[in-house]
Amino acid sequence: MPPVETPLAAEHAALGASFTDFAGWRMPVRYSSDLAEHHAVRKAAGLFDLSHMGEVEFTGPQAAAALDHALAGALSKVKVGRAKYSLLCAPDGGVLDDLVVYRLGEEHFLVVVNAANAAQDAAELIRRARGFDVAVVDRSAETALIAVQGPASPEILRALADPAAAEVVDTLKYYAAGPATIAGIDVLLARTGYTGEDGFELYVPNSSAPALWRALLEAGAPHGLVPAGLACRDTLRLEAGMALYGHELTTATDPFAAGLRRIVALDKDFVGRDALAALAAKEPARTLVGLTGTGRRAGRAGSAVLGPDGSAVGEVTSGVLSPTLGVPIALAYVDAALTEPGTELAVDVRGRSQPYTVAPLPFYRR
Template sequence: MNTQVSSATVSPTSTPLADVHAALGASFTDFAGWQMPLRYASDLAEHKAVRERAGVFDLSHMGEIRVTGPEAGAALDAALVGRASTMPIGRAAYGMLVDHEGGIVDDLVTYRLGEQEFLVVANAANVEPVVVAIADRCRPFDVHVADETARWALVAVQGPASVAILGPLVDVDLDALGYYRSASATLRDVPVLLARTGYTGEDGFEVFAPVEHAVTVWDALLSAAREHGGVPAGLACRDTLRLEAGMPLYGHELTRETSPFAAGLGRVVKLDKDPGPVGLEALRRLAEVAPARVLVGLKGSGRRAPRAGYAVVSDGNPVGEVTSGALSPTLGYPVAMAYVDAALSAPGTALAVDVRGSELPVEVVALPFYRRER
């Protein structure tokens, strides 16, 4: 069968909520070609609100690719490293798309919406290569691949008050909607896809809404969040939240030069698929050889934080590189993720980070740095 491929209009540089963010006093930054709210008032205040109450995020820069048809599950088995064909309806799965050498093209979340319908959510910077790759790999199957990025707004509510905030607004029993599950819902008369997923280390939900209803959904969620002490939250605090939770960011911890095994994500790779996706043979070879460098957490002291690109050293010799780092608002000390020589990756190992010629002592620790109480 020949795969049918369609695309929505080219994604804009501003999300459908840009005017709302401006009215809220947001500072903007260019992220993957999108003008995104970096912060509204204070990075630290927004971070703290998410950890203690709730934050509302605009994630409409993310890409949505819909795959439908009689062979949709088998097609995604051939495109991605996971096994979409065995996912129950209503479940979501974290996974990846890799290249012929096993390098990571993007990390993705796939939602099974129906027997013959899936939604793949890609990082904003990688929407085009992901759409091209999925369409190409699905070509032998009876499926339709559609880039629907421009059709959807995505608003997230993250934090311990998320259920209390969202519950009265939707016609879904949130207590019955488990982690990494999704359901169709209605929010203020708007049909939405509601998913219990997120990127902060807290409980929370992501709400996919038709772009023409973006403001209605945002206003409803933010108004309800404020009743529980919640705030609008920008990309700056989202980065420190995901770092504390040990969640990788594409372009930092994940690239085409890194494999899922070096990143500690081999669990999402299904090596026994036959036929398998592009890159499966390379992944099988990589799985048999211990990576030279692996991703670890680093804990510092004081107030100076390692930053991406800084060298990790041992006895003055370079042994790795920091991929993300910040002073943790929750923990009160510097944290970082880094790729280091596998022989030096055990928790408790004493290393240092070269910060402009000065060596900042750090200790290897297990990820994540922060784990919410359940």
């Protein structure tokens, strides 16, 4: 089966993008160079097509209760207009996906899931909502998502906003969302992102996406905005210490080992709660840490982490030569006794042992 194209495929082709197949989608991996796009986001702004992500809508009197049952977080406590990062866990406590939930009204939520898991997540959320007075609808196929990320993003959005929306841009808090009109197009505007920078994510119907994309490109050009692909999105999120499903989070990992204890609400009942309560009572054998190296050789996912005696004490889940910091960085699961910042370890990089040090996360903070 050929990969699915986003509503912006023609825009990417016109900009000379290089494409890759990702989670069943044909996505732009870069337009110019990974480094140029990465630095543009850090210094000015980048424009991303994230339309491969999945969106599942919950509406009805028991929408909050259904999400409390389905997810590890306490979604009923989220205020209208705010968002919460949460987890969809298996009955044994393994992570099926990490996701963001927006509360758009007292009885209205939007759950945004990873592209690779979108169909199975939607099906699982629908199953878990059975018995509750709620309607659950998969909106993924009809929804486009465009992100503007970087320090210039508020100014770019403000230039395209009507007066009411300009006030929304100015006052919208991090992890908050609300309706706005940008470039004459009605959007759900969220101050969220996956880059470690200030930024916004704009949800629109597929039919509105090309006009919005072109307007953002034009308005952003004087501010240094460039279109940005999946390659730099990965280096940006890694510098920001953000997990990627399939790397740091899988069905074989639990939230506590991943450092996500704070988002698991064990004081409520939800799928996987009993298993997670048992896991919470003991220390994980390995936990997720940051590692920084020297030189120019970066460990990659699957590379062995080595202890002082040369034995394997962990495994890299993501690694790259950081464009911002100029040194190799990695996320890795490491034996619990070796996770103190400053601990000296090594990573097997293509058969050669390279020195790394346990470092606090995130690696980069704006």
